[in-house]
Amino acid sequence: MKFSYLALLLSCLHFSSFAAVILQYHHVSDTTPSSTSISPEQFEIHMQYLADNNFNVIALSDLMNAIIKQQPIADRTVVITFDDAYLDILTNGKPILDKFNYPFTIFINPAIVERRSKNYLSWPQLKAMADQGVIIANHGMEHDSMARITDGLSEQQWLKKHTRLLLNAESIIKNKTGQSWRYYAYPYGEFTPAVQKWIAQNDFIAFSQQSGAIGLATDLTSVPRFPASKPYDKISSLRDKLKSLPFTMTLSEEHAKTIVEFNQSKSVTFDVIVDDFHPAQLNCYISGLGRQKIEWQEESSFTINYSAPLPIGRVRCNCTAPSISEPGRYYWYSKPWFVLKKGKEWYSL
Numbered sequence: 001m002k003f004s005y006l007a008l009l010l011s012c013l014h015f016s017s018f019a020a021v022i023l024q025y026h027h028v029s030d031t032t033p034s035s036t037s038i039s040p041e042q043f044e045i046h047m048q049y050l051a052d053n054n055f056n057v058i059a060l061s062d063l064m065n066a067i068i069k070q071q072p073i074a075d076r077t078v079v080i081t082f083d084d085a086y087l088d089i090l091t092n093g094k095p096i097l098d099k100f101n102y103p104f105t106i107f108i109n110p111a112i113v114e115r116r117s118k119n120y121l122s123w124p125q126l127k128a129m130a131d132q133g134v135i136i137a138n139h140g141m142e143h144d145s146m147a148r149i150t151d152g153l154s155e156q157q158w159l160k161k162h163t164r165l166l167l168n169a170e171s172i173i174k175n176k177t178g179q180s181w182r183y184y185a186y187p188y189g190e191f192t193p194a195v196q197k198w199i200a201q202n203d204f205i206a207f208s209q210q211s212g213a214i215g216l217a218t219d220l221t222s223v224p225r226f227p228a229s230k231p232y233d234k235i236s237s238l239r240d241k242l243k244s245l246p247f248t249m250t251l252s253e254e255h256a257k258t259i260v261e262f263n264q265s266k267s268v269t270f271d272v273i274v275d276d277f278h279p280a281q282l283n284c285y286i287s288g289l290g291r292q293k294i295e296w297q298e299e300s301s302f303t304i305n306y307s308a309p310l311p312i313g314r315v316r317c318n319c320t321a322p323s324i325s326e327p328g329r330y331y332w333y334s335k336p337w338f339v340l341k342k343g344k345e346w347y348s349l
Contacts, residue, residue, distance in 0.1 A: 019245050020063055020077035020214045022207070024225040027086050028093035038229045040092045046228065047100050049235055050078060055242065059103040060135055061181060063214070064205055070216055078242065080104040081207070081225060083139060083185055085113055085121040090129065107139035107185035107207070110172040123176045130177040137183035138173060138204075141165040147190035147259055147338055148346055159198050166202060183207065186222075188349060189314065190338055192258050196221035210316055210334035215246030217273070224334060240330060245323055247333035248273035261340045263309040268317065272300050274331055277321035284319040286310065292317075310339045313347045 026036035028043050038046070050057055056077045066073050080097070082089050085108040097104055106121075106129070113120060121129075130136050140146075142165075149158045166184065174180035182204045186195075189209025196219075199206040205220045212224030226232070226241045249270045257265075284292045284304055288311035292304045304317070317335040322328075340346055 018073050018215045019075065020073050020079065021242055021244060022060070022063075022079040022081055022214060022223065022225040023228040024207075024209060025080070025082045025089075025093070025229055026084055027088055027229070028096075029086075029088040032086070032088065034230045036229055038233045040096065042233050043093060044096045044099075045235065046233070046238065047096055047102060049238070050102075050242075051100055053242075057100070057102045059133075060105040060137075060183065064183070064220075067214070067216055067218060067220065073214075073216070076242075081185070082106045084109070084143070085126065087119055087121055087125075090121055090125055094129070094134075103133060103135070105135040105137055105183070107137045107183070108173070109139045109141060109143050109187075110169045110176075111141045112143065127177050130179050135181060135183070136173055136177045136179050137181050137185065138166065138169050139185045140187050141169040143187045145188050145190045145349065146186050146195045147192050155194060159194070163198070163202060166204070189336065190258075191222060193253070193256050208336065210336040211241070211318055212332050212334045213244040213246040215248065217248050218246060241332070243329045244320075244332040245326065245329055246274075247319060247321070247331035249319075249333050251335070258336055259338050259340065260310065261344050262312055262342050265306075265310060265337070265339075267303055267305045268335065269297070269301060269303040270319070270333075270335075272302070275300070276324050276326075277331055278324065282319060282321040284317055286317045287315050310337055312339050312341055315339050 025038060028040055029037055030039050054076060056074045058077055058079060060079050060081065063073065063077065063079050080102060081104065085106060089106060108126065113123060116122065126136055146162065149155060170180055170182065184199065184204045185207045191206070191208060199221045206222060207225055208222045209227060210224050211226050214223060228238060249272050251270060255268050279296055282294055284294060286292055286306065289307050292307055294302050294304060296302045315337045319333045320330045322330055
């Protein structure tokens with residue numbers, strides 16, 4: 001994906017004026033699956049940390065509008081989001097957020113809300129929160145991965161089917177809550193370059209689950225968010241993420257692919273837009289493989305030849321480097337892969 005001259009210009013500017021972080025949560029509870037949960041006590045610690053350290057917590061819409069209009073983003077800006085319409089967001093999370101007067105967003109699946117599970121928010125509850133300023137946004141009609149094409153369908157047929165589902169979900173959300181933001185969070189964080197083009201064609205902004213800070217050059221078809229539930233819920237883990245800076249990189253069409261078969265991808269090459277760091281201080285880690293050796297091709301391009309095959313499942317390559325102009329802060333970029341088993345069989349969700 002090509003970037004405008006503005007993206008190049010930003011590399012020479014004061015980056016703290018163009019940086020934000022989105023936090024992603026699911027459950028606020030002690031009794032739900034740990035991989036998608038944060039305890040109410042620890043969630044309040046997160047919110048208190050934001051207040052004590054003068055973070056600027058704003059609505060998701062304010063951040064997106066700033067990027068669309070290319071307006072400066074205040075330093076230390078944070079947005080709070082939740083995926084899935086879990087009841088404990090209202091019962092445990094909202095009282096804490098209200099205590100700090102923090103805005104937040106919930107990405108929901110209308111078909112799941114319609115089933116009226118006791119563990120999910122109801123339409124009246126969602127409408128009441130929407131009336132109080134909570135952003136209610138689209139997580140798909142169901143919680144279907146956007147990377148897994150249904151057997152028997154071509155990619156075009158599959159995307160046509162999901163266009164109807166996406167737009168229907170948006171229509172239901174508008175009818176039930178009065179809101180239609182055209183924001184979409186990828187279920188399971190899974191997406192492909194083709195899906196990114198589809199999102200743009202349907203005039204949506206999409207949010208992923210790979211880590212990274214946000215700036216004015218952020219790709220609005222895969223806006224990064226930092227998972228903040230367990231095991232990433234400790235303040236020691238959150239601190240550097242909250243101060244991170246957008247690490248703008250581009251990839252060729254081949255390296256931008258997200259779906260790869262086990263042991264079929266051997267390396268990845270990044271072109272770096274930002275130059276406010278020392279190349280020797282760049283570190284990249286691949287989940288399951290650890291720190292990787294970096295080979296610089298030229299001043300603005302580097303390659304990672306994987307130390308071993310990418311593990312099967314959802315895999316991330318996180319690259320960070322300390323800023324020269326902002327001591328104590330790190331540029332942060334994350335590249336996702338969805339690694340299939342041999343024979344192109346999907347791993348379990």
